[in-house]
Amino acid sequence: MPIKIPDTLPARKVLEAENIFVMSRERAAKQDIRPLRILILNIMPTKIATETQLLRLLGNTPLQVEIDLLQTATHTPKNVSAQHLLDFYKVFDEVRGNRYDGLIITGAPVENLAFEEVDYWQELCEIMEWSKTHVFSTFHICWGGQAGLYYHYGIPKYPLEEKLSGVFRHRATGTLHPLVRGFDEYFYAPHSRHTGIRREDVLKHSELQILAESADAGVYLIATGDGRQIFVMGHAEYDRETLAKEYERDLKRGLHPRIPRNYFVQDDPQTIPPMIWRSHASLLFSNWLNYFVYQRTPFDLNELSSK
Structure with a gap:
């Protein structure tokens, strides 16, 4: 899928080198179609890496997608330059009047804090409430998924005895659901988190359906019946080396992390992890875009509030 992104966005060179179809705004303007409008609320500390990971996956269908990057105004990131944010990111006040086909809310390394203790929690709540009338389908990732389940359904998160880090086998359970159409019965996905949700809490809400879970990592994929809310408890978007970089970071911090499970060859951090997810x-991501964004969003996004 051609992705409309600025020519100077760092992800552009990486994606072009991988033969991902990226398109200039000038060329996109000549195509007589309405692109899907996707807003990415990126609250990961590794902004540029996360941008690249998500854009790579959004560039895997024939659909044209126009991306807006969103940051929180109530939190100042420390791991990316102010110029990068100024050049490529917007704050909520700049987009609150817009309507989008889809919204992605990323994870964030704040699981050990209560939701209300996160400095941008109130702003995130405002964005999630706004999404009900201004976004057709919202895709929540990891902590973003926990935050969405807590805000919309009051489902709590629980601390884990140790950090869950690694690549785990999952089983697709909602096999007739369009979001898992084409999935193998068993598949792998990375996890990296300190907290989790409980299956029994999800089952209390009839409008939520568990679509995939893992014996080791728990519930993985949840969707509402209408597909307007998607919750992913892991990090399918991670690159090959992302867990390795997190492991090395935690080592340098003296946290004595456990080697990510099922990740390095024979648990040897000197090896290159196989990419099996x-x-x-x-x-x-292509199922989400196709079945819950492209095929269901009204052509005129102004109709969203009435739907």
């Missing part, structure tokens, strides 16, 4: 990640 990319096909799942590509299918997950």
